[in-house]
Amino acid sequence: MSITELGMPGVRPVHGQGNLHAQVAFPRAAKKELQNEQMRANIRHATHSIRAKRASVVGEVPDWQQLRDAGSAIKETVMAHLPELLEQFEQNVSARGGVVHWARDADEANAIVTRLIQEQDATDVIKVKSMATQEMGLDEHLEEHGITATETDLAELIVQLGKDKPSHILVPAIHKNRDEIREIFRREMPETTDELTNDPRVLAEAARKHLREKFLTTKVAISGANFGIADTGTLSVVESEGNGRMCLTLPETLITVMGIEKLLPTYQDLEVFFQLLPRSSTGERMNPYTSLWTAVTPGDGPKNFHVVLLDNGRSAVLSDPQGRSALHCIRCSACLNVCPVYEQAGGHAYGSTYPGPIGAILSPQLTGITSQENSSLPYASSLCGACYQVCPVKINIPDILVHLRDEDVRTRHGKRDRAAPAPSSDDPAIHAGDNWREEKSLTADHGEGGHDGAPRETSLKGLATRARRAGRKVREAVPTRAVPSQMDAMMKGASFVMSSGKRMSLAERGLPLGRVVAGRDHAIGWLPGMVGGWTDERDIPEPPKESFRNWWKKHEGETAQRLERDGAAPASTGDDAAAATPAAEGTVRSGSAGDENDARGAGNPTEGGRTAGHDGENA
Amino acid sequence: MSMDAKTEILARLAGALSDRPQAPEVPRDYRRTSELSLDEIVDMLEDRLVDYKANVFRETAQTVADRIATQLGASARYVIPEGFDTALLPEDTAARRAIVDPNDSRKASALTVRDLNRVDAVVTSSTVSCAQTGTIFLSARPDEGRRAITLVPDHHICIVPLDTVVELIPEAMSRVERSAPTTMISGPSATSDIELERVEGVHGPRTLDVILLG
Numbered sequence: 001m002s003i004t005e006l007g008m009p010g011v012r013p014v015h016g017q018g019n020l021h022a023q024v025a026f027p028r029a030a031k032k033e034l035q036n037e038q039m040r041a042n043i044r045h046a047t048h049s050i051r052a053k054r055a056s057v058v059g060e061v062p063d064w065q066q067l068r069d070a071g072s073a074i075k076e077t078v079m080a081h082l083p084e085l086l087e088q089f090e091q092n093v094s095a096r097g098g099v100v101h102w103a104r105d106a107d108e109a110n111a112i113v114t115r116l117i118q119e120q121d122a123t124d125v126i127k128v129k130s131m132a133t134q135e136m137g138l139d140e141h142l143e144e145h146g147i148t149a150t151e152t153d154l155a156e157l158i159v160q161l162g163k164d165k166p167s168h169i170l171v172p173a174i175h176k177n178r179d180e181i182r183e184i185f186r187r188e189m190p191e192t193t194d195e196l197t198n199d200p201r202v203l204a205e206a207a208r209k210h211l212r213e214k215f216l217t218t219k220v221a222i223s224g225a226n227f228g229i230a231d232t233g234t235l236s237v238v239e240s241e242g243n244g245r246m247c248l249t250l251p252e253t254l255i256t257v258m259g260i261e262k263l264l265p266t267y268q269d270l271e272v273f274f275q276l277l278p279r280s281s282t283g284e285r286m287n288p289y290t291s292l293w294t295a296v297t298p299g300d301g302p303k304n305f306h307v308v309l310l311d312n313g314r315s316a317v318l319s320d321p322q323g324r325s326a327l328h329c330i331r332c333s334a335c336l337n338v339c340p341v342y343e344q345a346g347g348h349a350y351g352s353t354y355p356g357p358i359g360a361i362l363s364p365q366l367t368g369i370t371s372q373e374n375s376s377l378p379y380a381s382s383l384c385g386a387c388y389q390v391c392p393v394k395i396n397i398p399d400i401l402v403h404l405r406d407e408d409v410r411t412r413h414g415k416r417d418r419a420a421p422a423p424s425s426d427d428p429a430i431h432a433g434d435n436w437r438e439e440k441s442l443t444a445d446h447g448e449g450g451h452d453g454a455p456r457e458t459s460l461k462g463l464a465t466r467a468r469r470a471g472r473k474v475r476e477a478v479p480t481r482a483v484p485s486q487m488d489a490m491m492k493g494a495s496f497v498m499s500s501g502k503r504m505s506l507a508e509r510g511l512p513l514g515r516v517v518a519g520r521d522h523a524i525g526w527l528p529g530m531v532g533g534w535t536d537e538r539d540i541p542e543p544p545k546e547s548f549r550n551w552w553k554k555h556e557g558e559t560a561q562r563l564e565r566d567g568a569a570p571a572s573t574g575d576d577a578a579a580a581t582p583a584a585e586g587t588v589r590s591g592s593a594g595d596e597n598d599a600r601g602a603g604n605p606t607e608g609g610r611t612a613g614h615d616g617e618n619a
Numbered sequence: 620m621s622m623d624a625k626t627e628i629l630a631r632l633a634g635a636l637s638d639r640p641q642a643p644e645v646p647r648d649y650r651r652t653s654e655l656s657l658d659e660i661v662d663m664l665e666d667r668l669v670d671y672k673a674n675v676f677r678e679t680a681q682t683v684a685d686r687i688a689t690q691l692g693a694s695a696r697y698v699i700p701e702g703f704d705t706a707l708l709p710e711d712t713a714a715r716r717a718i719v720d721p722n723d724s725r726k727a728s729a730l731t732v733r734d735l736n737r738v739d740a741v742v743t744s745s746t747v748s749c750a751q752t753g754t755i756f757l758s759a760r761p762d763e764g765r766r767a768i769t770l771v772p773d774h775h776i777c778i779v780p781l782d783t784v785v786e787l788i789p790e791a792m793s794r795v796e797r798s799a800p801t802t803m804i805s806g807p808s809a810t811s812d813i814e815l816e817r818v819e820g821v822h823g824p825r826t827l828d829v830i831l832l833g
Contacts (some may be wrong), residue, residue, distance in 0.1 A: 012629050046815045057705075058696055066649040077642040083632045096798070102624040129718075154821060155812035178813050200813040206823050211822065216732045216771075242770065242808035242823025249766045250732055260628070266796045272649070274803075282811060285667060286752035289823060290803035297800045300765035311628045319635035495622035548744050609754040 007426035016313020018106035018136045020291050022351025022373040027381045028346040039175045043167075043346050046174045047337045054285025054334060054390070061279065071274045072394040075328035078263050080317060085263050086309060092233025098295030098305040107310045112308050113138060113222065113255055120253050120304075122147070122220045126211075128237065128247040129153035130224025131331055132257045132310055134166065135353040138222070146186040149222065150214055152243035154207050158288060161188040167347030167355065169333040170281055177344055178203065194211040211243065221302075225258040226330070228307075232268045234294045235307065238277060240287050248291050254302040258452040259310050261318075261327040273330060276392035315364035322403045326361045328393045335387035335397060341380050350377065357387035361400040363517035368409045378404035381410035413488075486530045518542030620691075653786035660750045660786045661831060664779075667753025671775045671806025673827040683778070683832055684709045687742060690776055690828045691715060697740040697776075698730060698768050702761020707778065707832075708742070720768050722761060735771035741824075742776045743769055746801075747783045749791035753806065755779060755829065756791060758799040766800055775824040777804070781833030 022029065033039065048446075058064055078085060089101040103109035111134075117125055123141070127133065127149050138161070139149045149161045158173040159166050162184040166172030172183065178198040185203060186192050189210050196206060223244065227236040237244045248254060264270065278287045295305050318324045321549055336356030337340045347355035351373060352363035360381055364374040378401045387397040497503045518524050523539035528533065534540065622630070655658060665675045688709035691697055696717045697706070701722045704788050708717060718738065730738075744762040748755045755777055757763045769775055785791050795801055799823045808823030819825065 013635050042814070049815050063649040068645065069646050070649055073643045073645040076640070077645060080636070080640045080642040082636070083629045086629070086632075102628050103628060104624050108624060152822075153812070154810045158812070171815060173812060174815070183814055200810075200816050200818045201820075203813055204810055204818045208821055212736075215822065216736060217650075240808070241810045241812075243821070245766070245770050245802065246822055249770055260632075268789075269645075271651075271792045274792070275752075275788050284805075286749075286754045286803070286805040288671070288805050288807065288809050292801040292803075294798045294800075297759070299725050300759055300800050301767075309628070311631065315628065315631035315635050318632060321638050321640065322638075324635075465796035494639065602690070 011594055012317035013319040014104065014311075014313070015316050015368040015371070016105060016135075016311075018312065019134060019353045020313070020363050020367050020374075021371055022363070022377070024351065025373045026345075026351070026376045029245040029351060030349040033046060033346045033349045034344060036346070038177070038180075039167075040344065042175050042177050044343055046168075046171065047343050050283050052338050054280060054337065057279045057283055057285055061275070067275050068392055068394050071276050071330075072328065074264060074269050074272060075287060075393050077265055077327070078261070078325060082260065082263070082318065085265055086260060088230040089228055089233055090309075092231070093295050093305075093307055094233075096233055096254070096295030098233065101306060101308045103308050103310050103312070106141055106310075108283065109136050109257060109310050109312070110138055110141040113257065113290055114142060114147065116253070116306055117142070117147055117220050118145075119168070120220050122218075122253075124148050124150070124214075124218055125220045125222055126150050126214055126218045126247050126251070127156075127221070127235060128223045128239065128244040129156050130222070130257060131169065131353060132224050132259050133222060135312065136257070136310070138257070144235040150211070150218075152211055152215070152247060153239075154204065154241060154243075157207055157211070161185070165348060166353070168336060169331050169355070169358075171333075171338075173463050175348070177318050177592055181436050206346070213241075215250055217244040220253045223247055223254065223256045225256050225262055225307075226277070227270060228258050228263045229265075229267050229270070230263050232294055234292055235265060236270065236290060236292045238274075238287050238290045240282065240289065242289055245289055245291055248293060249301050251302055253304040254306070256305075256307045257310055259312075259314060261314050261329075277330055277332055280334040280390065305568040317362070318370065320365065323361065323400050325395050326358070326400060328395050329358050329362065329598055331358075332392055334390040334392065337391050338386040340382060340384060340386070345380070350380070352377075355379060357397045357401075359399055361395075361404060364408075365562050369404055370411050372558055375408045375411070376409060378402075384550060403453055403553075411554060467559075486569070505547075505549060508549060511543045511545070511547060514543035515545070571573050636765070648735055649789075650787055651789040653790060654795060655786055657781065657784070661781060661784050661833075663786065664748055664750035664784055665831065666668060667750065668829050669805065671753055671827075673753075673806045675829045675831065677831045680707070680832070681708050683830060686830055687703075687776060688776075691740055691742075695739040696737075697742055698735065698738050698764075699742050700768060700774060703742065703744060703764075704762065706714045708733045719802055720764055722759075722764050724765060724767070724830025730768070732767060735767060738772050740774035740776060741772040742769050742778070744778045744780070745783065747785060747794040748779050749788055750784060750786045754788075754791065755804045756795055757804065758795050760799075764795075766802055769802065769804075770823060773824055774826040774828070775804075775807075776828045776830065778830050778832050781831060783790060784831075812829050 061067070091568070093100050102111045103112055123146060125147060127139070129151070133139070139151070142149045151157050155171050155173040156166070158176060158181050164173075168174040175183075178200060181203055182198040183195060184208050186194070188194050189206060191209065192206055196202060215408070223237055225235045226238045229235070237248060239245070262275065274286070274290065278284050281287070293301065314327060317327050333356070335358050336347070339357050342356040350356065350359045350363065354361055354362045360377040364371065364377050367374050369375050369378070381398070381401050383398045383401060385398050388395070391397065497507050501591065514524070521539075522542045524542065525535055527535045527540070527541045652665045655663070666757055668675045676686050684707060687707070691709075693714055697717055698720050699705075699717050701719055705717075709715070711717060718730065721728050723729060743757065746756045746758045746760060746763065757769060759765060763769070785794070804827070807819050807825055807827040809817055809819045810821045811817045
């Protein structure tokens with residue numbers, strides 16, 4: 001069956017389910033988490049120490065940027081050819097005695113895994129840390145069916161015994177310190193005594209003893225996968241403790257659950273990712289253990305091997321050309337460790353299996369931005385861009401955050417909803433979600449059998465033009481229907497003022513008024529209406545004496561003078577050139593570590609623009 | 620839903636890719652061949668292994684048996700894979716004895732996981748080692764054995780012949796049989812799950828002795 005035939009209209013991507021939806025919207029959840037001083041101290045300590053380790057091991061790799069470029073291109077290739085690669089992967093796994101299962105969503109995947117365990121007459125399984133099964137809520141599902149799943153990763157074990165939720169991709173128990181962990185072990189491990197101390201060495205030893213017998217006797221194991229290789233059918237799990245090796249090697253039956261985006265086209269591609277992942281993740285040159293296996297090897301390891309390929313919203317993410325690179329994620333968690341928002345709010349505030357910056361773009365795309373509690377996630381960022389700088393596969397997280405904010409605003413305004421009535425109910429999400437796809441069908445060619453009857457343009461350029469045109473049409477067609485909110489009025493006003501130099505200049509004459517309001521405290525402590533949300537949390541500093549525009553008028557000649565003094569020919573003293581230079585510099589200088597500055601980081605206009613402003617003022 | 624899951628997922632994906640994104644050329648201008656001498660590479664490997672808290676020894680064909688004897692201690696029952704070169708081993712004594720695993724768990728003489736849990740150590744060779752990351756590759760060759768034997772015992776003595784040491788990951792990966800069950804080992808088992816403080820020794824062997832043989 002060819003791909004063209006499959007590209008039929010009517011098969012829409014479907015959003016995911018499971019532990020992806022926040023129960024409480026981020027702003028409220030974060031407020032609660034911020035009260036937890038212990039958690040914040042633990043997370044600050046942990047993220048800072050791992051950040052330093054990462055910077056040091058990344059710094060010693062001279063070809064780090066080349067590796068990132070390769071990693072990014074490989075993942076882009078995977079997304080472009082995902083259907084063919086999945087089929088190739090399936091063929092190779094089957095050829096080596098493995099069984100491939102396909103799961104549209106979490107429910108289907110849970111049902112498949114449960115059935116496979118029951119076929120082995122097992123009531124106990126061991127698990128190695130897996131984001132996919134966490135996303136599916138597999139442990140809970142198995143419990144309902146009388147199957148006990150034991151997490152064997154130390155951090156997952158801490159979370160499971162503490163009846164807690166993971167808060168970090170790599171170190172799920174990062175929010176607990178050694179005293180708290182000692183308490184959990186003492187309470188939940190019957191074999192421990194009061195002699196158990198809070199020394200990490202002693203606690204690790206307790207976990208070893210606790211799990212040893214399980215490893216030796218359990219017949220069925222469940223794992224995730226870091227990578228699946230299409231051209232060989234090989235799978236890989238990257239880990240530290242050896243619990244992964246135990247699960248992958250000792251049981252009779254191994255069931256691996258893998259998100260469909262985890263593929264790599266060739267075995268050779270591993271040489272890139274085995275360099276990118278450990279340094280970005282644990283800040284080590286290499287993690288202690290990496291396992292590679294290709295279905296069944298007679299006489300070595302499990303006799304039965306199953307792999308479950310999980311969609312659960314990934315196809316929906318793939319359908320958005322501007323957001324799909326979120327699927328490139330290799331779950332290293334470097335973006336969490338550098339994020340100023342994550343550092344304060346912690347992982348639980350994000351609600352989903354995927355916290356931090358990557359979670360803020362992945363969760364709302366997996367569930368649809370129309371999923372109400374997740375629609376606030378794209379705002380859980382200062383757009384500082386640190387996440388992009390450290391991302392080993394160069395996912396432009398700030399860009400996607402801005403894109404999703406745009407999607408969210410347009411959803412709220414019914415702008416993505418051509419057919420359904422304007423959203424006035426409590427839950428505008430569900431219908432708008434369907435119709436989002438309608439707009440997508442306008443902005444992208446559906447190939448043969450497209451249903452809009454427009455003349456076909458087949459060249460790529462033609463397609464792109466059509467898509468842009470259609471997108472504009474949709475955006476322009478709807479605004480009349482939206483009920484303007486306070487925010488809209490503000491934005492409209494700001495746009496009116498800022499789109500004209502004259503109007504902006506006029507408005508800036510009001511600066512002294514702001515200084516009067518600020519008074520002797522030099523701060524504004526209260527603002528009316530919805531902007532009051534700002535002053536609820538902090539004061540606004542008084543406005544500057546003069547606007548940057550005025551300041552620049554007086555000082556713009558200095559650039560040329562300085563260049564002349566340094567012996568370089570001034571390229572241009574025009575406004576455009578002068579404004580562009582600090583923008584580019586600003587982005588480079590804003591990087592967290594010199595080694596990873598990438599001029600392409602300037603891709604985010606918001607970031608570049610704002611930094612430029614700062615630099616101008618400091619000049 | 621009448622369609623089966625596979626057909627539907629593939630159809631969803633095809634629909635999602637209706638904008639026909641083009642796959643880029645993958646730039647492979649990262650380092651793929653070392654420019655260092657073998658001596659420098661071996662020094663680097665030793666440095667990285669020690670950093671991971673592995674014990675590293677440089678031995679020759681003449682000294683290796685004594686080294687293994689020392690590391691095993693006077694009293695030890697230890698496993699070797701069937702293809703291991705016994706000329707490298709110390710003579711068995713009343714208290715120190717090698718047990719041969721037939722490299723196939725289906726054979727009657729294969730050690731069970733219980734047996735493996737009771738032995739004191741395992742001695743194997745290795746396929747290739749990457750100096751840049753301090754990583755030893757085991758790929759289930761006859762002198763490396765099946766995966767379980769290097770996992771369950773608490774002490775792994777691993778021989779690294781000097782001619783199998785390379786600097787870079789791409790160089791190492793190209794020497795591994797792609798379909799072989801492969802384990803990449805970088806130091807003894809470890810965890811950083813408690814306050815991100817690295818602790819060596821959780822479920823895998825807690826002691827890793829590496830013998831650089833050349």
